[in-house]
Amino acid sequence: MKTFQARNTCHVSSRVQRLDRRQESRCSLALIMLMGLATLSVMATTQTLSAQDTKTIHVYSPR
Numbered sequence: 001m002k003t004f005q006a007r008n009t010c011h012v013s014s015r016v017q018r019l020d021r022r023q024e025s026r027c028s029l030a031l032i033m034l035m036g037l038a039t040l041s042v043m044a045t046t047q048t049l050s051a052q053d054t055k056t057i058h059v060y061s062p063r
Contacts, residue, residue, distance in 0.1 A: 019027065
């Protein structure tokens with residue numbers, strides 16, 4: 001008695017809907033815009049945190 005099945009018996013035909021070129025380009029553009037927005041958000045947060053970091057006390061050694 002076999003305990004495994006052949007590969008072709010496990011195959012399930014998928015009904016994945018393929019995007020046409022126009023929908024694919026729209027999705028790509030939306031993804032690029034979201035990535036740009038995330039980049040700008042990270043840059044703004046970094047700039048805000050670095051501006052707050054300048055308020056720390058600096059100790060200068062006498063010359």
